[in-house]
Structures are given as C-alpha cells and as structure tokens.
Amino acid sequence: MARNIHGVHEPLFHISKRQESSLLLAIGVRLVAILLALVVCGVVIVGLTGLNPVEVYAGIIDGAVGSSRRLWVTIRDALALLLVAVAITPAFKMRFWNVGGEGQVLIGATATAAVMINLGDKVPAPVLFALMIGASLLAGMVWGLIPALFKAGWNTNETLFTLMMNYVATQLVSFCIVFWENPAGSNSVGIINSSSKAGWLPPLFGLTYGWNLVIVVAITAFIYVYLRYSKQGYEIAYVGQSVNTARYAGINVKTVIIRTMAISGALCGLAGFILVSGAGHTISTTLAGGRGFTAIVVAWLSKLNTFTMMIVSFLLTFMAKGAIQIASQFSLNENASEIITGIILFFVLGCEFFINYKVEFRHRHREG
Amino acid sequence: MKAENAIELRNISKRFGKVVANDHINLSVRSGEILAILGENGSGKTTLMNMISGIYYPDEGQIFVHGEEVTIRSPKDAFPLGIGMIHQHFKLVDVLTAAENIVLGLSGPTRLDITAVATRISKLAAKYGFDIDPFKKIYEMSVSEKQTVEIVKMLYRGANILILDEPTAVLTPQETDALFAVLRNMRDAGKAIIIITHKLNEVLALSDRVAVLRRGKYVGAVQTADATVESLTEMMVGSKVTLDIDRPDPVDPQVRLVMKDVTCVDPEGVITLNHASFTAYGGEILGIAGVAGSGQKELLESIAGLTPKESGEIEYYPPNSETMDITGLSAVEISRLGIKLSFVPEDRLGMGLVGAMDMTDNMMIRSYRKGGFFWADRRAPKTLAEHIIGTLEIVTPGVSTPVGKLSGGNVQKVLVGREIASAPTVLMVAYPVRGLDINSAYTIYSLLNVQKMRGVAVLCVGEDLDVLLALCDRILVLCGGRVTGVVDARTATKEQIGLMMTQSGKGGER
Numbered sequence: 001m002a003r004n005i006h007g008v009h010e011p012l013f014h015i016s017k018r019q020e021s022s023l024l025l026a027i028g029v030r031l032v033a034i035l036l037a038l039v040v041c042g043v044v045i046v047g048l049t050g051l052n053p054v055e056v057y058a059g060i061i062d063g064a065v066g067s068s069r070r071l072w073v074t075i076r077d078a079l080a081l082l083l084v085a086v087a088i089t090p091a092f093k094m095r096f097w098n099v100g101g102e103g104q105v106l107i108g109a110t111a112t113a114a115v116m117i118n119l120g121d122k123v124p125a126p127v128l129f130a131l132m133i134g135a136s137l138l139a140g141m142v143w144g145l146i147p148a149l150f151k152a153g154w155n156t157n158e159t160l161f162t163l164m165m166n167y168v169a170t171q172l173v174s175f176c177i178v179f180w181e182n183p184a185g186s187n188s189v190g191i192i193n194s195s196s197k198a199g200w201l202p203p204l205f206g207l208t209y210g211w212n213l214v215i216v217v218a219i220t221a222f223i224y225v226y227l228r229y230s231k232q233g234y235e236i237a238y239v240g241q242s243v244n245t246a247r248y249a250g251i252n253v254k255t256v257i258i259r260t261m262a263i264s265g266a267l268c269g270l271a272g273f274i275l276v277s278g279a280g281h282t283i284s285t286t287l288a289g290g291r292g293f294t295a296i297v298v299a300w301l302s303k304l305n306t307f308t309m310m311i312v313s314f315l316l317t318f319m320a321k322g323a324i325q326i327a328s329q330f331s332l333n334e335n336a337s338e339i340i341t342g343i344i345l346f347f348v349l350g351c352e353f354f355i356n357y358k359v360e361f362r363h364r365h366r367e368g
Numbered sequence: 369m370k371a372e373n374a375i376e377l378r379n380i381s382k383r384f385g386k387v388v389a390n391d392h393i394n395l396s397v398r399s400g401e402i403l404a405i406l407g408e409n410g411s412g413k414t415t416l417m418n419m420i421s422g423i424y425y426p427d428e429g430q431i432f433v434h435g436e437e438v439t440i441r442s443p444k445d446a447f448p449l450g451i452g453m454i455h456q457h458f459k460l461v462d463v464l465t466a467a468e469n470i471v472l473g474l475s476g477p478t479r480l481d482i483t484a485v486a487t488r489i490s491k492l493a494a495k496y497g498f499d500i501d502p503f504k505k506i507y508e509m510s511v512s513e514k515q516t517v518e519i520v521k522m523l524y525r526g527a528n529i530l531i532l533d534e535p536t537a538v539l540t541p542q543e544t545d546a547l548f549a550v551l552r553n554m555r556d557a558g559k560a561i562i563i564i565t566h567k568l569n570e571v572l573a574l575s576d577r578v579a580v581l582r583r584g585k586y587v588g589a590v591q592t593a594d595a596t597v598e599s600l601t602e603m604m605v606g607s608k609v610t611l612d613i614d615r616p617d618p619v620d621p622q623v624r625l626v627m628k629d630v631t632c633v634d635p636e637g638v639i640t641l642n643h644a645s646f647t648a649y650g651g652e653i654l655g656i657a658g659v660a661g662s663g664q665k666e667l668l669e670s671i672a673g674l675t676p677k678e679s680g681e682i683e684y685y686p687p688n689s690e691t692m693d694i695t696g697l698s699a700v701e702i703s704r705l706g707i708k709l710s711f712v713p714e715d716r717l718g719m720g721l722v723g724a725m726d727m728t729d730n731m732m733i734r735s736y737r738k739g740g741f742f743w744a745d746r747r748a749p750k751t752l753a754e755h756i757i758g759t760l761e762i763v764t765p766g767v768s769t770p771v772g773k774l775s776g777g778n779v780q781k782v783l784v785g786r787e788i789a790s791a792p793t794v795l796m797v798a799y800p801v802r803g804l805d806i807n808s809a810y811t812i813y814s815l816l817n818v819q820k821m822r823g824v825a826v827l828c829v830g831e832d833l834d835v836l837l838a839l840c841d842r843i844l845v846l847c848g849g850r851v852t853g854v855v856d857a858r859t860a861t862k863e864q865i866g867l868m869m870t871q872s873g874k875g876g877e878r
Contacts, residue, residue: 229743229744229746230742230743230744231736231737231739231741231742231743231744232742233744234729234732234736234744235736237722237725237729238722238733241722241724241725242718242719242722244715244718244719245718245719245720245721245722245733247674247719248674248699248711248713248719248720248733249699249733249734249736250673250698250699250700250703
C-alpha cells in the first residue's frame with residue numbers, strides 16, 4: 001500500500017514531454033544513436049562470429065558502393081524505394097494508413113509487364129512507353145481507389161483493407177505468370193523481350209539508370225511542392241490534422257480522400273513500371289520485395305519530408321546491399337546481415353523517444 | 369486549530385518542460401471544511417489537484433494526509449488514503465447502471481450482491497441528501513445525475529477528502545444549488561472538500577475558505593466571510609479590474625437571419641434540434657443559453673451549412689438587397705453567394721484552428737481557395753496574421769509558431785481575429801471566453817460589441833448566465849433541442865432563464 005515502512009518513496013524516474021525541441025539536440029541524439037548502434041552491432045558480431053567488426057563494416061561499404069556497378073545498383077534500388085515512399089506520402093499526410101503500397105506497386109508492375117509482353121514488338125517505342133506508363137498509373141490508381149471509396153462511403157478501416165489488397169495483387173500475379181511463363185514449366189516469366197529489349201528504359205546521358213533518376217527525382221520534387229504549396233496540399237493537411245477543421249473549412253472530405261488515394265496509388269503503380277521497365281525487366285510475386293512496407297518506415301523517419309526521404313532510402317538500401325556482401329564474404333547466414341540493419345533501425349527509431357521526451361531520475365539526496 | 373489538517377501540501381512544485389505549473393505551493397484543508405481553489409485558467413489549479421489524486425507526481429515537496437507524510441504515485445495510492453477526485457469529464461461506463469459503476473473495480477466476494485450495494489448507496493444518498501436511482505443506466509442519465517454517481521462512487525469507496533474540478537460548469541443554476549446543499553451536508557459530516565472553480569459567486573456562496581493561485585504561485589488564502597467579488601478578483605488577477613461589461617444600445621436593428629421550424633437529427637437518429645425558430649437582428653447580440661448539449665452546436669452549425677437539416681428553412685436578409693434562402697446550402701456555397709458568415713466554434717483547436725499549424729496556415733483555413741487553380745496564396749494570409757498579432761496584441765514568438773503552443777486567450781484571439789477579418793454580416797461565437805483569463809475575456813467582449821455596433825448580427829452561445837445577461841440584448845433559451853423562449857436581457861433574471869433551461873421539452877433529452 002501507499003504507506004510503506006520507510007514512509008516516502010519516490011519513483012526511480014519519471015518521463016515528461018519536452019516543451020521545445022532544439023535542432024542541435026535532435027542531431028546530437030541521432031548521432032549518439034547511430035554510434036551506439038554501431039557499437040552494439042560490433043559486440044553482436046564479435047559475440048556471435050568472432051569476426052573483427054571493423055572488417056565487417058568495411059565489407060558493408062564495399063558491398064554497397066565498392067565499385068561503380070555496385071554503386072549504381074544501390075542507387076537504382078534506393079530510387080525505387082524512394083518513389084514508393086514519396087507515393088504513399090500524400091496518403092499518410094492525410095492520416096490515411098495506406099499499407100497497401102506493396103500491392104499497388106505489384107499491380108502497376110503487372111500492368112507494365114502485360115503491355116510489354118503483348119505489344120512489345122507491335123507498336124513503336126514512344127507509343128509503347130506511353131502505354132506502359134499509362135497502364136501502370138491506371139492499375140495502381142484502381143488499387144488505391146478501391147479502399148478509398150469504401151473508406152469515404154462506409155468508413156471502413158483502410159489499414160486492413162489496403163493490407164488485404166496486397167494479397168489479392170500477389171494472387172493476381174501468380175495467375176498471370178501461368179500465361180506468361182517463359183520458358184514453359186519454369187513457373188517464372190523470365191526476362192521480358194530479352195532480345196528486342198522492347199519496353200526497356202534506355203540509358204540517358206550515358207547512365208544505365210538515367211531515366212529512373214530523372215523520373216523519381218522529378219516526382220519527389222513535385223510531391224514536395226504539391227503538399228506544401230498547392231491548394232490540394234492544404235486540403236490534404238487539413239483533413240489529416242482534423243476532419244472537423246476540414247469540414248469547418250468547407251472541404252469535401254470524401255472527395256479529398258478519394259483524390260489523394262488515386263494519386264498515391266497511381267504513383268505506386270509507376271514505381272511498379274520503374275521496377276519492370278527500368279530495372280528487372282521481369283515480373284514475379286516478390287517483385288515489390290517489401291518496399292511497400294519499408295517505404296512506410298522511410299516516410300515516417302523523414303517526417304513526411306520528401307527530400308529527407310532521399311537520404312533515408314539511400315541509407316536503408318546501402319545497409320541492405322552491404323548486408324548481402326558480408327553474408328557472402330564472411331559466409332554468414334543472410335539473416336545475420338538483417339540483424340545489423342535491425343539493430344541500427346531499432347536505435348534510430350528508438351532515439352525519437354529521447355528527442356520528444358526527457359527522463360528525470362530521482363534526486364539523489366533528500367534533506368532532513 | 370479546531371480540527372486537524374485532513375490534507376496538507378508543503379512546497380509542492382511541478383514543471384512541464386520550462387513551464388512551471390506549480391511553484392512551491394503550501395496549502396491545507398481541515399476536515400469539515402470546504403476550501404475553494406480559485407484561479408484563472410492556467411494558474412495551476414487542476415495540476416495541483418492531480419498531484420493529490422495521483423495523476424501527476426510532484427517534482428518537489430511533500431504531501432501529508434492526516435498529519436502523516438505519504439507518497440501518491442497513482443490513483444491506486446490515493447484511494448486507500450481516502451482521497452477521491454471528481455473530474456470535469458466523467459469516467460463512467462455508459463451501458464452499466466449507477467450501482468454497477470460504483471462497485472466497478474472494487475475487490476469483494478466472488479458473487480456480487482448488487483441489491484446489497486444498492487441498499488448501501490441508498491443509505492448514503494439519504495444521509496447526504498442525494499437523489500439517485502442505483503438501477504438507472506448511465507446513458508439514460510442527465511449530466512447532473514452522472515455527476516451524482518461520480519460523487520457517490522467516491523463516498524462508497526470511503527473517501528473523506530473530496531476534490532471536485534469545476535463541478536458546476538455543466539449544471540443549471542437549480543442543479544448547482546442542489547449540489548451545494550449536498551456538499552454542505554458532507555462538510556457537516558466531517559469530510560474535507562476541495563472545489564476548483566473560477567466562478568466567484570459560487571465561491572462566496574459555498575466555501576469556508578478560499579485559496580488563490582496565480583500563474584502557478586500561491587497568492588494566499590482568506591476566510592470567505594471576509595472576501596468580496598472585488599477582493600478575490602484582485603487576488604486572482606494581481607491588479608484591480610472593472611467587472612462591468614459594456615452594453616451599448618442597438619442602433620437601428622434590422623432583420624438579418626430568420627430560422628423557421630428547423631429540425632436536425634444526428635447520425636444516431638437522436639433529435640438534436642427540435643422545430644427551432646428565431647430571428648436575429650443586425651446590430652444586436654443575441655445570446656443563446658442552455659445546459660450543455662441542448663442543441664446550441666447544431667443551431668449554429670445548421671446556419672453555417674455544416675449540419676444537414678431534416679426540415680425547416682433559414683433565410684438571410686442582406687443589407688440593402690433581396691432575401692436569400694440558404695436552407696440547403698453548404699458552407700462553401702454560402703460563401704460563394706458572397707454572404708459573409710463568420711463562425712467561432714466551441715472546439716477551437718479541434719475545429720476552428722489546427723494546433724500543429726502556424727498562424728499563416730490557420731488563416732488559410734478560410735482563404736486557401738482564393739487565387740489561381742494550383743497554387744495556394746500564402747502571402748495575403750501571412751499579412752493578415754501579422755496584422756491580427758498587431759491589432760489584437762497576441763503574445764506569440766511569431767507567425768510561424770504553431771498556434772497550439774499559444775495560451776488559451778491568444779488562441780481565441782487568433783480565431784476571433786480571423787473570423788472578424790472578413791467583415792462579416794453574421795458572427796456566430798460559441799463559448800467565446802471559456803478558459804480565458806479575465807483580461808482576455810474582456811477583450812473578446814469588446815470585440816463582440818465593436819461588431820455589434822458595425823451592424824453585425826452577433827449570435828453568442830454562452831454558459832455563464834451572469835455574463836449573457838450583462839452582454840447580450842436578447843437571450844434565446846434552449847432546452848433539449850427546443851427553443852423554450854426568447855427574453856430581453858435587460859429585464860430578465862437568472863432564475864427565469866434557469867427555469868426555461870430545465871422546462872423539459874419532453875424528448876430530445878440526451
């Protein structure tokens with residue numbers, strides 16, 4: 001009970017919200033978090049494998065950016081992740097929990113592949129690309145619109161709905177693979193148009209992934225401006241902050257939900273186009289590769305700022321690529337590398353708590 | 369000392385970040401005493417009480433209960449000490465009965481004997497003069513009945529130190545009197561009672577002693593018998609203030625807005641506004657009185673085009689032009705017709721403003737549609753924000769500070785400032801001074817008077833009848849969604865309005 005033997009007991013510590021956050025503090029806490037993460041990773045590496053952690057870190061850097069080719073693969077994958085993160089940002093700014101990026105990417109990729117396979121050699125390149133982009137946008141949009149319409153009409157839970165749409169998309173891809181199998185019996189599509197390269201994004205400025213770079217950076221900049229300076233961006237912000245305020249401002253909340261998810265879904269679909277036409281040139285059920293979910297981490301780590309997302313998505317991809325390298329170099333299980341990424345994410349995400357709250361410990365001495 | 373201190377606080381401090389909510393406060397209450405804690409909003413009254421009831425833990429200082437030092441880490445620690453707090457927002461389960469709510473969470477024999485519980489409740493009720501039906505479900509109860517359940521819940525658990533946080537905010541004058549009678553009985557039975565309030569008349573009517581807080585500091589305590597409204601106000605504010613509200617006579621009032629027989633039904637099918645009719649004139653302030661939730665919100669929102677109407681009509685009479693029917697129009701359609709209708713809603717940071725956004729973005733809530741197709745115009749709203757800061761003397765680090773970080777009075781000035789900036793012809797305000805310090809409240813009253821003298825039809829929903837009677841020209845009274853009358857504020861009395869507030873328009877009771 002409260003009146004215990006010693007009379008008075010203060011709790012060991014209590015937690016209070018910081019009233020104002022300083023930039024210096026925020027940067028400092030994050031740096032400490034990354035350093036701590038590296039130290040803990042080091043301890044884990046030594047403890048589990050007996051390897052020198054410095055060599056392992058060197059391996060990570062080598063794997064991610066060790067050669068021009070590796071650097072560009074890292075950039076290519078970071079761009080794909082960035083585009084998905086940018087695409088889901090309008091929805092999250094509206095506080096519409098779109099966890100269906102995965103499915104929207106996949107369905108956009110499927111639409112792209114369908115155009116490539118069926119029309120690849122039949123129409124001229126500009127028309128083909130226009131059709132591929134159009135198809136991917138449209139497919140992603142439909143996938144985003146379905147949960148939005150249900151949300152606007154009947155206030156269904158968008159998190160569950162978008163999540164389930166992912167499984168539908170995966171099944172749809174499996175179904176399509178049956179028809180597109182190449183070679184027969186492989187249960188995979190193989191490289192599409194491998195000889196004619198029809199529908200493959202060509203190099204730009206001599207860069208293999210030049211088009212990827214231009215498209216993704218342009219969309220990143222556009223969404224930044226769209227959310228911050230456009231009327232529709234303000235509508236999204238008001239709906240996200242408070243539906244009541246939006247109503248008060250005379251905003252048609254349903255229209256905004258539907259319109260925003262159409263944009264969000266369409267851009268995810270476009271990421272599918274980039275993945276098929278600008279990177280893998282094939283389609284499989286695992287094409288999205290969890291990007292729809294990782295993108296949520298990227299978006300929130302960046303506080304929905306699309307430019308910060310560039311850095312965050314590059315760092316996450318960097319770690320993933322480095323992880324693959326150390327897995328083979330030190331013949332570690334591939335999961336070992338994921339442990340490192342996990343530890344780093346744990347610290348980086350966890351440090352947000354210390355940026356927003358402070359912990360006060362019990363005063364050591366008491367008078368009397 | 370005639371009785372021991374039931375509770376004593378010594379040097380209690382509590383900080384939230386850099387804000388010092390309580391600064392070395394000393395306070396004591398004896399058994400058999402009613403202590404009123406008086407202070408403006410933000411003076412630290414509720415924080416202090418939350419530390420006694422275990423919701424917050426003090427940064428510094430000691431708490432003594434019946435002379436013994438104690439640690440109160442959570443409400444669980446407070447109960448065995450006999451401390452019970454009745455919060456502004458009731459903590460009751462709607463679908464359970466009064467008796468079930470009262471025993472909820474108590475340990476006891478495995479088999480619950482609810483009749484025995486009910487008998488004990490009835491005994492308590494008889495002892496202190498409560499009116500309570502142990503078997504009535506909470507959702508069937510009025511606000512005052514719910515409050516009774518909360519108080520009985522504390523007594524049932526053996527509380528002998530009772531803390532009530534602004535208990536009269538939701539009550540009619542008659543219900544307030546009944547509550548005070550009960551509290552006096554409890555005092556006479558030897559309980560220590562602390563009541564938090566900022567209504568001076570109630571302090572004088574009820575308490576034995578008054579402790580005053582100002583900006584987190586303890587100003588002092590006086591015997592109620594030695595205090596007057598003026599002396600208490602001076603202690604609260606720290607300087608002399610005049611308490612008279614200006615009421616200029618209306619100049620050439622003209623019909624501006626007519627509501628005819630409007631009925632609103634909420635999504636659950638409850639009638640919120642029941643065949644309401646009235647006329648508002650330009651150049652006068654029409655007060656709207658009623659117990660909380662009597663249809664005030666729906667009345668204003670149905671005019672603003674934010675709540676769909678089941679039936680009825682609303683007509684707008686512009687100065688010097690044709691009458692317009694605005695019955696079925698949405699807020700956007702009304703403003704497209706060029707009708708300057710401004711609305712200061714009750715929920716300032718949840719509806720009128722966005723707390724996380726800065727002043728410019730908040731100005732844009734009204735103006736973001738202006739300008740071209742794609743770009744939102746940010747320059748004009750920024751100028752407006754700077755202008756409002758200057759004219760209304762808003763205390764803020766700058767236009768880019770989130771409005772949620774401003775004090776209550778400044779938040780309200782931002783909102784009112786934006787709404788009157790459009791030069792409205794109809795201005796609707798809901799609880800315009802709730803939570804504001806006295807000086808800010810008087811600023812708001814004079815802003816409303818300026819609008820009135822400009823010929824604006826001002827509709828003002830209020831909760832403090834003294835204020836409505838001093839500020840308004842006419843007062844419309846709502847009860848259960850019905851308009852039970854419109855009185856002349858210069859001649860009407862509080863009792864008269866109180867009766868109209870409770871005159872049950874059968875049905876519509878929430």
